[in-house]
Amino acid sequence: MVFIAKQLCKLALGPVLLLMSVIAVAAGDESSINMSPGVTEVGRQIYNLHMIILWICVVIGIVVFSVMFYSIIYHRKSRGVTPATFHESTKVEIAWTVVPFVILVVMAVPATTTLLDIYDNDEADLDVIVTGYQWKWKYEYINDEGENVSFFSNLRTPQSEIYNTAKKGKNYLLEVDEPLVLPVDTKVRFLITANDVLHSWWVPQLAVKRDAIPGFINEVTTRTSIEGTYRGQCAELCGKSHGFMPIVVNVVSQEEYTEWLGEKQAEATEIKDLMAQTFSLDDLMERGKAVYDSNCLACHGANGEGGLGNAIAGSPIATGPVGPHLEVSINGVPGTAMQAFGEQLNDVDMAAVVTYQRNGFGNNMGDLVQPIDVYNHKKGQ
Amino acid sequence: MGDHHHGPAKGIGRWLFTTNHKDIGTMYLWFSFAMFLLGGFFAMVIRAELFQPGMQLVEPAFFNQMTTLHGLIMVFGAIMPSFVGLANWLIPMMIGAPDMALPRMNNWSFWILPPAFLLLASTLFMEGGAPAFGWTFYAPLSTTYAPPSVTFFIFSIHVLGLSSIMGSINIIATVMNMRAPGMTYMKMPLFVWTCLITAFLLVAVMPVLAGAVTMMLMDIHFGTSFFSAAGGGDPVLFQHIFWFFGHPEVYIIILPAFGVVSQIIPAFSRKPLFGYDSMVYATSSIAFLSFIVWAHHMYTVGMPIAGELFFMYATMLIAVPTGVKVFNWITTMWRGALSFETPMLFCLGFLVLFTLGGFTGLMLSIAPADFQYHDSYFVVAHFHYVMVAGAVFSMTAAIYFWLPKWCGRMYNEAMGKTHFWISFIGFNLTFFPQHFVGLAGMPRRIPDYALQFADFNMMSSIGAFIYGASQLLFLYNVIATIVAGEPVSDEKVWDGAEGLEWTVPTPAPYHTFEEPPRVGPGVHAHG
Amino acid sequence: MTTQTSTEYEKYYVPEKSRLAVCATIGLMLSIFGAASIMNDMTFGDPDEQTYSWPIFLFGLFFFMAVLFGWFRTAIKENIAGMNSAQLKKSYVLGMFWFIFSEVMFFFAFFGALFYVRMLAGPWLAGEGEAGRMNGLLWDGFEFAWPMMQTPQEAVGGAAAQPLANNGSYTSAHTSMAFRDAEFWWKWLPLWNTLILLTSSLTCHFAHTGILEGDKKKFNKWLTVTVALGIVFLGLQALEYYEAYAHFGLTLNAGIYGSTFFMLTGFHGFHVLMGMTLLLIQLLRSVMGGHFTADDHFGFEASSWYWHFVDVVWVFLFLFVYIL
Numbered sequence A: 001m002v003f004i005a006k007q008l009c010k011l012a013l014g015p016v017l018l019l020m021s022v023i024a025v026a027a028g029d030e031s032s033i034n035m036s037p038g039v040t041e042v043g044r045q046i047y048n049l050h051m052i053i054l055w056i057c058v059v060i061g062i063v064v065f066s067v068m069f070y071s072i073i074y075h076r077k078s079r080g081v082t083p084a085t086f087h088e089s090t091k092v093e094i095a096w097t098v099v100p101f102v103i104l105v106v107m108a109v110p111a112t113t114t115l116l117d118i119y120d121n122d123e124a125d126l127d128v129i130v131t132g133y134q135w136k137w138k139y140e141y142i143n144d145e146g147e148n149v150s151f152f153s154n155l156r157t158p159q160s161e162i163y164n165t166a167k168k169g170k171n172y173l174l175e176v177d178e179p180l181v182l183p184v185d186t187k188v189r190f191l192i193t194a195n196d197v198l199h200s201w202w203v204p205q206l207a208v209k210r211d212a213i214p215g216f217i218n219e220v221t222t223r224t225s226i227e228g229t230y231r232g233q234c235a236e237l238c239g240k241s242h243g244f245m246p247i248v249v250n251v252v253s254q255e256e257y258t259e260w261l262g263e264k265q266a267e268a269t270e271i272k273d274l275m276a277q278t279f280s281l282d283d284l285m286e287r288g289k290a291v292y293d294s295n296c297l298a299c300h301g302a303n304g305e306g307g308l309g310n311a312i313a314g315s316p317i318a319t320g321p322v323g324p325h326l327e328v329s330i331n332g333v334p335g336t337a338m339q340a341f342g343e344q345l346n347d348v349d350m351a352a353v354v355t356y357q358r359n360g361f362g363n364n365m366g367d368l369v370q371p372i373d374v375y376n377h378k379k380g381q
Numbered sequence B: 001m002g003d004h005h006h007g008p009a010k011g012i013g014r015w016l017f018t019t020n021h022k023d024i025g026t027m028y029l030w031f032s033f034a035m036f037l038l039g040g041f042f043a044m045v046i047r048a049e050l051f052q053p054g055m056q057l058v059e060p061a062f063f064n065q066m067t068t069l070h071g072l073i074m075v076f077g078a079i080m081p082s083f084v085g086l087a088n089w090l091i092p093m094m095i096g097a098p099d100m101a102l103p104r105m106n107n108w109s110f111w112i113l114p115p116a117f118l119l120l121a122s123t124l125f126m127e128g129g130a131p132a133f134g135w136t137f138y139a140p141l142s143t144t145y146a147p148p149s150v151t152f153f154i155f156s157i158h159v160l161g162l163s164s165i166m167g168s169i170n171i172i173a174t175v176m177n178m179r180a181p182g183m184t185y186m187k188m189p190l191f192v193w194t195c196l197i198t199a200f201l202l203v204a205v206m207p208v209l210a211g212a213v214t215m216m217l218m219d220i221h222f223g224t225s226f227f228s229a230a231g232g233g234d235p236v237l238f239q240h241i242f243w244f245f246g247h248p249e250v251y252i253i254i255l256p257a258f259g260v261v262s263q264i265i266p267a268f269s270r271k272p273l274f275g276y277d278s279m280v281y282a283t284s285s286i287a288f289l290s291f292i293v294w295a296h297h298m299y300t301v302g303m304p305i306a307g308e309l310f311f312m313y314a315t316m317l318i319a320v321p322t323g324v325k326v327f328n329w330i331t332t333m334w335r336g337a338l339s340f341e342t343p344m345l346f347c348l349g350f351l352v353l354f355t356l357g358g359f360t361g362l363m364l365s366i367a368p369a370d371f372q373y374h375d376s377y378f379v380v381a382h383f384h385y386v387m388v389a390g391a392v393f394s395m396t397a398a399i400y401f402w403l404p405k406w407c408g409r410m411y412n413e414a415m416g417k418t419h420f421w422i423s424f425i426g427f428n429l430t431f432f433p434q435h436f437v438g439l440a441g442m443p444r445r446i447p448d449y450a451l452q453f454a455d456f457n458m459m460s461s462i463g464a465f466i467y468g469a470s471q472l473l474f475l476y477n478v479i480a481t482i483v484a485g486e487p488v489s490d491e492k493v494w495d496g497a498e499g500l501e502w503t504v505p506t507p508a509p510y511h512t513f514e515e516p517p518r519v520g521p522g523v524h525a526h527g
Numbered sequence C: 001m002t003t004q005t006s007t008e009y010e011k012y013y014v015p016e017k018s019r020l021a022v023c024a025t026i027g028l029m030l031s032i033f034g035a036a037s038i039m040n041d042m043t044f045g046d047p048d049e050q051t052y053s054w055p056i057f058l059f060g061l062f063f064f065m066a067v068l069f070g071w072f073r074t075a076i077k078e079n080i081a082g083m084n085s086a087q088l089k090k091s092y093v094l095g096m097f098w099f100i101f102s103e104v105m106f107f108f109a110f111f112g113a114l115f116y117v118r119m120l121a122g123p124w125l126a127g128e129g130e131a132g133r134m135n136g137l138l139w140d141g142f143e144f145a146w147p148m149m150q151t152p153q154e155a156v157g158g159a160a161a162q163p164l165a166n167n168g169s170y171t172s173a174h175t176s177m178a179f180r181d182a183e184f185w186w187k188w189l190p191l192w193n194t195l196i197l198l199t200s201s202l203t204c205h206f207a208h209t210g211i212l213e214g215d216k217k218k219f220n221k222w223l224t225v226t227v228a229l230g231i232v233f234l235g236l237q238a239l240e241y242y243e244a245y246a247h248f249g250l251t252l253n254a255g256i257y258g259s260t261f262f263m264l265t266g267f268h269g270f271h272v273l274m275g276m277t278l279l280l281i282q283l284l285r286s287v288m289g290g291h292f293t294a295d296d297h298f299g300f301e302a303s304s305w306y307w308h309f310v311d312v313v314w315v316f317l318f319l320f321v322y323i324l
């Protein structure tokens, strides 16, 4: 008996040590091999739950595999053993039905409490509508103070880094032009939906993952206790650029947040002013290139050569009359990937990007499209 | 009518027109192996692109097509037909029947498969590209936003479904109606049991999948709104229907594997299977539970909490019958006289790695934790542990185990063992690191990733190439065996093997059990 | 002429080899390829371009049906030649039973969809329940009722006004198929259809008792009535579809109500057509080929099971699509 026990211990030692070392590394905080506890209460709960079930599985695994390896080593034919003939026992069958069941109940208890905590529907202090688009996120603040503030958040990593012609930056693929900004220690409710196909809004550090479903709104709340920048990605296959629609959340102090919100609102007013102005070709081209690169490039190519979308260089529409060009850009082409950008871009940006398409890529039409033209086109419908 | 030709016909006609279960089984097996190579090739493209950050080899759109076709071809083309092939070869021999119950339909079930996959693969060359919406083809990416080739994809799924349904009806009819006198249900080898239960599952869920793709077809071409909120439908409805099929489907993949392992472990333990009855009950319980757990793939869609809880508890329960199986296998080995030929090695690999995959499955079933795991590489790791180390390993074991019986020649043991060890190492190198990147936040189905995931991905890709290369060794070994293996003539190729298939001559003649054997007390049917 | 061997069992007949399967595959694949091409030309292609989709489809379909005809004929011939042992017959019985079971599951998917939208998704879209309480932001003014007489899209003012990408326009019916929309009960087609199908199940049963008694006359008579009822049912169903499209505004485009209505009744109608055809073939076999005896009439029996199954599906349809 003692002998067997000793052998067992020896046997178990290997795997145990191996697993311990893995887990020890895994348990480290800034870990790249384990789940992060994140910066929310819910995140910590989920992390603890994850570690509990992981450990239970590890222990069961050690027991089960020890028995197996014991057999493998001691009950081999080459040792000249004669096989036993026993082949059933209701008692042990019952035992190994009941014991795992009990273990499962033990696991189910923390799982249930955590779930109930996550599904907490009390009023939130701040509501943000999150809408998934192919392939960017739109954020809208709908409470009183944030009214009117809404913007799109596009991937900022340049194509050159993606296609290996430039060195990849630190936050490669996890950087956006306009991050979502949230105040710290505030209960935020995300109202998640989608415009076209399914997406999923996932920020591991906030322990939030919820599918964005076109036509339905999912609710999920979070309360972040530490300021910082948290990064995530779309987690539901949504087409070609699914891997290229990151999420960046800046959690800042209440004051900074208020300031930021004020700026955003000022920006909105500024755009209103700009809409009344006329621009020079250079201004429009410069602005247009920026808009193009973050909105159109994914489909129409860096040099307007096309891809998922038609070529812009030499395209009959971009080199034809302005009307149809505006029409396609504003209202899209139903039933194709060409979306209606009228809602997504303000009139200034729209004017700029259309001008850019008409004059860039060797199209050289030489005509200008002003914000007022866009405005009139929209009105004319 | 009495004068059967006692050998196969000559030429290509033998294969095209055959009604012989062994011929059909052989065709299924070769076909599935070809699909395994094709699906594996696509996986190699995936892993090569993911070798390092940045886009190197393929475009993102094409990457998605690779992922989609890899998943579809592996599941529907490689694994499922391989088990139907095995069932075809073995069930009649194991229950003492002259052939499958409906031989002509059997031939048809097979022959519609290759063209269906041809149709599926041909979408790669169509305008707009192949389906790129994942093997789960969630609407509306697979409806409104899909390339035109989706229509061909839908019809090829219909045909695959038809093939599976007919194949399953055949298996059910054979098992229920063709057992030799004395071969009661509780005397059947466990492999036959698992095939029977798998066939029930298939007949129950393939039509549901057919319904799902039909609704897609209608949404795409005929203006219905099943999966469009604007018309009063719901994209999530698609997921419910899909997973009502999809979850039983994963057990369709693994149950025959359980059956194979339950045949091989006793043989090399030289000891009867422990707890035969409880194995049968456990298999049935798994099959039953598989119908009420589907929404564990959808914890993040925003179900009401009652739904989350129900599906979480139901899913966790599956660990109990599966545990019973694992414990029974280990107890079968306990105090046996073990030897470790290649089939046994693959079964042991199965046992360890499948159990690990089962553990991660259990972790995934915990709804709140799944909010973090879902659609990350943790899930990819989970299902490759259960499907590659589960289904593919056991299938490999089955080939090594029964090949000598089928062709009367012994494979090269040294090469077999090498194949095992390279596979085992390559497999773990590929998929173990995926747990880590998944937990650290890498989503699945992305062609490019952030820099912190680079090291593990490179490891994973190297592992994948090693594992892939080892499959070529397998292919070589099998062909070499058939062509020029060491002849064996013992009826019992393995001294510990039990069951009717080991009572016929080796190699198994073209027609076996034209007169049913009598299975009485004292005849071990199931070891 | 049953093949008896020296032992006490009957030999299980395994056909030596057969071209049927490969031919059937060719037909099936051609028709499927053609059908898919037709659909793609419809939605994705240039309507003026010359395509061969229709010829391929039709050729494939006829080829396939011809092969099936040959297949059944072979099976029947073998049976008449006495090659089928009792055991083989049982295989056929099992095959038919599990085939019908798979059909049940096919309908289950559509009924599942119906229940899901009626009980869960619909109310959620209208902002009811925990899961849907914010949906008013998207579908302001949408009220859920069944039959759904106004789609969410219409509720917000049409395709252009809806808050998500416009992926099609969904109209809705102004008159539903529900009883309350019928002017007089006797003008309510579903009721007649129900009566017809239930009666036909009964007459089919009479035909069965007829053949069991060996009374071929009775058998032929009742089977004729059954087939006729099936045809009448299909006629009424066609009339109903005509009404729906011409007068009720109920089309495939009419939101989820139209979708579920046509999918359920459409596939049911298609199954009635198949069942009716099967029975008709049995009738022709009996009248023209002189087939079937009191203890050998599996072809008829299998068809009658199918018929009863179609009937049961209708009862559920009547309940959940028309009444509730």
Ligand code: HEA
Binding pocket: A057, A060, A064, A100, A101, A103, A104, B136, B250, B251, B253, B254, B296, B297, B315, B316, B318, B319, B320, B322, B323, B324, B326, B354, B355, B356, B357, B358, B359, B360, B361, B362, B363, B364, B365, B366, B370, B373, B374, B375, B379, B382, B383, B386, B387, B390, B391
């Ligand atoms: C062969 C196929 C197979 C098998 C057998 C399983 C088995 C299991 N799977 Fe897996 N699964 C897949 C194939 C499979 N799965 C696939 C393909 C996907 C992804 C699909 C996609 O999205 O593309 C998936 C995804 C998946 C998810 C969704 C993850 C997500 O997308 O977020 C979940 C969640 O619950 C899950 C759970 C389980 C469970 C609980 C089991 C259980 O059956 C496991 C039971 C086994 C054990 C637990 C081990 C042995 C038991 C013991 C030793 C007893 C003692 C143990 C305890 C008491 C803990 N699986």
Ligand code: HEA
Binding pocket: B036, B037, B038, B039, B040, B041, B043, B044, B046, B047, B067, B068, B070, B071, B072, B074, B075, B079, B133, B134, B135, B136, B380, B384, B387, B388, B391, B392, B430, B444, B445, B446, B447, B464, B465, B466, B467, B468, B469, B471, B472
């Ligand atoms: C039973 C099913 C099965 C099997 C056997 C496999 C086998 C493999 N799978 Fe796959 N896999 C799935 C089912 C399966 N997979 C499913 C369902 C998905 C989800 C799809 C989706 O998201 O929709 C998936 C997804 C998936 C991904 C994630 C893709 C993504 O999310 O973007 C990856 C990535 O590493 C992967 C890798 C592999 C590898 C390396 C193998 C290897 O085991 C393959 C080994 C075999 C070979 C390599 C073939 C033999 C060799 C040759 C043909 C010669 C060429 C060889 C060399 C050049 C070395 N699989």
Ligand code: CUA
Binding pocket: A132, A133, A135, A198, A199, A200, A234, A235, A236, A237, A238, A239, A241, A242, A243, A245
């Ligand atoms: Cu958006 Cu993936």
Ligand SMILES: [Cu+2]
Binding pocket: B246, B247, B250, B294, B296, B297
């Ligand atoms: Cu599952």
